Each structure stands twice: as structure tokens, then as C-alpha cells.
Amino acid sequence: MSDMFCFQCEQTAAGKGCTGGAGVCGKKADTSNYQDLLTGAMIGLAKTAQNAKPTESTHKTVIEGLFMTITNVSFDNASIQSHIEKVNSEKLNLVNGVAAQNNYEMENLWNAHEDIRSLKSLILFGIRGMAAYAYHALVLGYSDEEVNNFFYKALRAVGSDMSIDELLSIVMETGEVNLKCMALLDKANTETYGTPVPTSVPMTVEKGPFIVISGHDLYDLHLLLEQTKDKGINIYTHGEMLPAHAYPKLKAYTHLKGNFGTAWQNQQKEFDNIPAPVLFTTNCLMPVKPSYSDRVFTTEVVAYPEIVHIGDDKDFTPVINKALELGGYKEDTRFTGINGGDTLTTGFARGTVLSVADKVIDAVKAGAIKHFFLVGGCDGAKVGRNYYTEFVKKTPKDTVILTLACGKYRFNDLDIGEIGGLPRIMDMGQCNDAYSAIQVASALANAFECDINELPLSLVLSWYEQKAVCILLTLLSLGIKNIYLGPTLPAFVSQNVLNILVEKFNISTISTPDEDLKKILG
CATH class of the missing domain: 3.40.50.2030 (Rossmann fold)
Structure with a gap:
């Protein structure tokens, strides 16, 4: 069994990469290597598809394969091997006189110049996260040709020789297309199950x-x-x-x-x-x-x-x-969140928040709401994530916390009061419901006739896996600046690429709740 290399999640060993026989997530080296083989096979399929017409079956195979390689999805070698065979079969089905492209060797990516590797990793991990959203929409019968076709374009970019500028362009495009993919899933969920209510x-x-x-x-x-x-x-x-x-x-x-x-x-x-x-x-x-x-x-x-x-x-x-x-528990059994609360509130997606937008806007104009914080993202086990609990606890009483994804479990059982009949903590939903947050921010910016970056809104995000990566790229593609990201920066972002992101978007790593609140609120 050869050693693995994986640095796609936040908990990666020593903040650099999991090597040797197993990853921090529990994934064994052979499983990691099979996932690399699967990714390489999909790059070969994407290159073959450039001169052929992919079918719905091809789309589904690629979406499933990308989803399968997200952290904490598949630990099963047999299912990954089976999907590799499916990818290779799809490639053969596409040929019909077109030259089939060889599968890509992922060692070429992991051994590339660090800046090239960094940008290609942002693309690859971004489309893995996007594929999860495309998959959830697909099972409900919703798909988007632009989203489907971008998966091939992005995979080809990962497996091709491209300049830093060319790759940067595709990194931003990954964010743009993910917004369309999240919109697609939002439509699929709400048209199938209704608009969420508190x-x-x-x-x-x-x-x-x-x-x-x-x-x-x-x-x-x-x-x-x-x-x-x-x-x-x-x-x-x-x-x-x-x-x-x-x-x-x-x-x-x-x-x-x-x-x-x-x-x-x-x-x-x-x-x-x-x-x-x-x-x-x-x-x-x-x-x-x-x-x-x-x-x-x-x-x-x-x-x-x-x-x-x-x-x-x-x-x-x-x-x-x-x-x-x-048989379950013999008696009703009370459980609590990490702060001792035993009730959670959810359902503040864009439909609900925008339905009371006039109240929110009036509260801002009257000074009842001084600032909005979007505190959300992935949770994880690494020490330091209690930052998000303390941050929310220390936010002033005239501020509102929008939240989404599993990072909210750090504080969603807290009762920190209301403003004008609205709870100060509003759970907007799953990670893909970042789409709701973006729509709310856009509506507020329109109401106040300003740019999103001019709103009294700060994004304080936690990341763990690849869906957080594609959401971050979406925010950057929209030109949103001054994001606070933690608990650490991604290991796959090189210093030069980080410098570009800091210079263009003023991304900051979290420090302490007190210091960051002072920096944000002045």
C-alpha cells in the first residue's frame, strides 16, 4: 500500500497534509489513493467529453464521483472502485470516433509548483462541494446544463497546463457557477417542499x-x-x-x-x-x-x-x-446543546427574512439594529472553534446574527434575546442556504442604495470541508470583502495565492472575539 497525500479539509495533519497510512478523518491510505484514481478518471472523462456530447448519464456519473470524494463521505474501497469502472465505461460510451483521453495521474497535481497546485486545488475542491449541491437538486429532478458543463471545464483545467492568470479566472468562475447551483437547489427544495418557515x-x-x-x-x-x-x-x-x-x-x-x-x-x-x-x-x-x-x-x-x-x-x-x-428510550429523554439549551429554532431562510424586510430596514434606520453578523459554516473538532460561541455571546444587543450550516451548533441553543420581535439569532438553514443569505444581503443593499460591502454586515465564517470552499469562492466572485475566516487558513492555499486574496478581498484570519469585534465595530 503506497502512502497517501490529502490536504483538502481543515483538520489536515499539522496544517500541511495527511500522509503515510491514514488521514486525520480516519480515511486509510488505500481509500485516499482510490479517490485519487477516481478523480484522475473523471479528468480523463472530461477531456474526452470536450469533443463529444455528454449524456445525462455522464453528468450523473461525474456529479456522483465528485461528491464521493468529499471528506467524510465514502470510506469504502469497493464502492469507489465500482465508480471508477462506471467513469471509464462512460468514457468509452462517448468515444464514437473521438480519441479517448488517458486518465490523469494525480501525483502530477500534488507535485506541481505550489501556486499552480494551490489554484488547481481551489478549483477541484470547489467543484467537489458544488457537486454535492447539484446532486441534491438532481434527485429532486432539477438540473442545469451550465452547471453540468462547468464540471467538465473545471476538471480539464485541473488536468491541463495553464497559467496562474488562467487558473485564477477559473477559480472565480467556480464561485460564479456555484451561485447558480445553489439557486438551483434552493428552487428544487422550495418547489418540492415549500418555503421554510420559522x-x-x-x-x-x-x-x-x-x-x-x-x-x-x-x-x-x-x-x-x-x-x-x-x-x-x-x-x-x-x-x-x-x-x-x-x-x-x-x-x-x-x-x-x-x-x-x-x-x-x-x-x-x-x-x-x-x-x-x-x-x-x-x-x-x-x-x-x-x-x-x-x-x-x-x-x-x-x-x-x-x-x-x-x-x-x-x-x-x-x-x-x-x-x-x-425500542428507543423507555422514558422521554432530555438532551441539550453545548450551552445547555434544549430547543433550537430554524427556518429563517430568505422567504421569511425578506417577508419582514420592511421591519428590518426600519429597525436599521431607527438605530435598533446597528450591525448584522453572518456567523456560520462548518463545525469541526479542532481546538479554537469555541471562538464562534464566544463571539456570538459578546455581540452587542443591538446586533443580529444570521447563521447557517453546522457551525451554528456552537451557539444555536443560546437565548440572546430579540429585536423588534425578531430573534437575534436567525438560522437560515444548511450550508447551501448561503444562497438565502446572499439574497437577503442583496435586498438590503438595494433598499439602502449601496454596495453589499457598504452594508453594516460582517461575515465571520468557519470552514472544514469542500462545500465551504465553494461557498467562499462564491462570496469572492460576488466581490464581497473583509471576510473573517477560521479557525485556520486552508493548507492548500499557497502564500502567493493568499497574498492575492488578501490584497483583492481583504480576507482575514480570526484572532480573538474581543479583538475582531473591536476591529469590526470600531
Whole structure:
């Protein structure tokens, strides 16, 4: 088994890269190398597709393959090998007189000049994150030809000799196309399940059989709710599935009861000996401990060795039977967030916030709201992330905190009051709901006849994996400046590339809550 090289997530070893036999995420070297082979195969497919017409099957294969290589998605060599074969088969199907291109050797990227490697990594990791959003839209029947075609363009860029200026242009284009992809997913979710509404979600688990569903895929949750109707089984969301409670069509299921646990990195402790099964629908899966391995199930591109996988038939009977077998808690059991609160509120997506935009604008004009903070992004285990909890606690009472993604679990159980009947903490949803935040910021900028950068708005973001990368690129593509990013800068960003981003967009790393608040508010 050859050594691995991976530096795509925030927790990467020593802030430089995971090498040797395993990564910090628990991914083994052979799995990492198979993921590199898969990426190289997709680059070969993208180059072949330049002179052929990709089909819907080709699009789906590329989107799934990119999604499969996101951190904490697939730990299963067999499923990755199977997808490599699917990619190579798609390439052969495209040929028809066109010369098939060889698969790309990823060592060429990892050994490239650091600035070239940095820019290509921004593109590659950005489209991996974007592919997750495209995938969630696709399962609901929504796709966009421009988004699909960009995946090929970006993959070709990763596998080609290009100048720094050419790569910088594609980095920015990655952000632009991701905005369209997030808009597509927003449309897919709201047209399918309704516009989210503010919803209070309990963390108490009622007695009796239950199932915990984790990840981001609303379609999988909908199917599970349908299959558990009238079976005496309650459903609890976990992690990024929390915002599902705000969608009217999903809220209508009375056995969708509440939220279990906190952010993804706490699962090994929170799932220890849980008397219920857990279904993983997307990423955020950690290496499964023996104490609960018999009750974990995966579906779609998520996979783990020797864990039961629910296939394309979407028959959740094994999960249902396990819930009935385990029986759940014998009495109602109260759980809390990291700050002791036992209720979470979600559903403040653009539909809700823009419906009260006049109140928000009046509150700003009257001085009741002095500043907005978007504090959100990925959570993680690395020391220093309590910064975000302390930052929110220390924000003045005349400020509003917009939040999204699993980083909110650091503070979303806090009660820090209201302004004009609106809670000071507004959960806008999953990471892809950055689209909602952008729409709200644009609406406020229009109302005040100013640029977004002139608004009393500061972005204080945490990152962990590749979906955070594509969102950051989207913000930069929109020209948004003065972003505070933490807990550390990405290992794959070289000093020269960082200098470009700092000079053009004034990106800062977080310091301390007190220092950053003073810098922001003066």
C-alpha cells in the first residue's frame, strides 16, 4: 500500500497534509489513493467529453464521483472502485470516433509548483462541494446544463497546463457557477417542499422507537417519513438535517419530532450505545465505533465497510426493523446543546427574512439594529472553534446574527434575546442556504442604495470541508470583502495565492472575539 497525500479539509495533519497510512478523518491510505484514481478518471472523462456530447448519464456519473470524494463521505474501497469502472465505461460510451483521453495521474497535481497546485486545488475542491449541491437538486429532478458543463471545464483545467492568470479566472468562475447551483437547489427544495418557515425544534427524544437521520438530503428524509408513517416510529434529525423541520411539506409529518445531538464531529460520543438506528444520507460520517456499528446505515454515495447500505430501491425496511428491535428510550429523554439549551429554532431562510424586510430596514434606520453578523459554516473538532460561541455571546444587543450550516451548533441553543420581535439569532438553514443569505444581503443593499460591502454586515465564517470552499469562492466572485475566516487558513492555499486574496478581498484570519469585534465595530 503506497502512502497517501490529502490536504483538502481543515483538520489536515499539522496544517500541511495527511500522509503515510491514514488521514486525520480516519480515511486509510488505500481509500485516499482510490479517490485519487477516481478523480484522475473523471479528468480523463472530461477531456474526452470536450469533443463529444455528454449524456445525462455522464453528468450523473461525474456529479456522483465528485461528491464521493468529499471528506467524510465514502470510506469504502469497493464502492469507489465500482465508480471508477462506471467513469471509464462512460468514457468509452462517448468515444464514437473521438480519441479517448488517458486518465490523469494525480501525483502530477500534488507535485506541481505550489501556486499552480494551490489554484488547481481551489478549483477541484470547489467543484467537489458544488457537486454535492447539484446532486441534491438532481434527485429532486432539477438540473442545469451550465452547471453540468462547468464540471467538465473545471476538471480539464485541473488536468491541463495553464497559467496562474488562467487558473485564477477559473477559480472565480467556480464561485460564479456555484451561485447558480445553489439557486438551483434552493428552487428544487422550495418547489418540492415549500418555503421554510420559522420553527422551534425540541431536543428531547420521546419514549419509544425512533430513527435518527443525518446529512443534507431532504429527499431521503421524505422517503423515510413516508415509509415510517403509522408504524409507531418517531424521526429525529441530526446535524445539517435540522433545517428540514422548517419545510411545510416535511413539517406535516407528525412523527418528525425533533433533533438529536449536535454537530457531526460529536457523533462518536452521541451515538455511543444509542437505542436507535442512524441513517447517513450524505457526508459527515465518521469512522464507526463498534458500540453502535450494528445500528448505522448508509445510502446514496455514503459508504463504510461492513455497514448496511440502502441501495437505489430506497427500501428502508432494515432501518425500520432495527428501530423496532431496539425500542428507543423507555422514558422521554432530555438532551441539550453545548450551552445547555434544549430547543433550537430554524427556518429563517430568505422567504421569511425578506417577508419582514420592511421591519428590518426600519429597525436599521431607527438605530435598533446597528450591525448584522453572518456567523456560520462548518463545525469541526479542532481546538479554537469555541471562538464562534464566544463571539456570538459578546455581540452587542443591538446586533443580529444570521447563521447557517453546522457551525451554528456552537451557539444555536443560546437565548440572546430579540429585536423588534425578531430573534437575534436567525438560522437560515444548511450550508447551501448561503444562497438565502446572499439574497437577503442583496435586498438590503438595494433598499439602502449601496454596495453589499457598504452594508453594516460582517461575515465571520468557519470552514472544514469542500462545500465551504465553494461557498467562499462564491462570496469572492460576488466581490464581497473583509471576510473573517477560521479557525485556520486552508493548507492548500499557497502564500502567493493568499497574498492575492488578501490584497483583492481583504480576507482575514480570526484572532480573538474581543479583538475582531473591536476591529469590526470600531
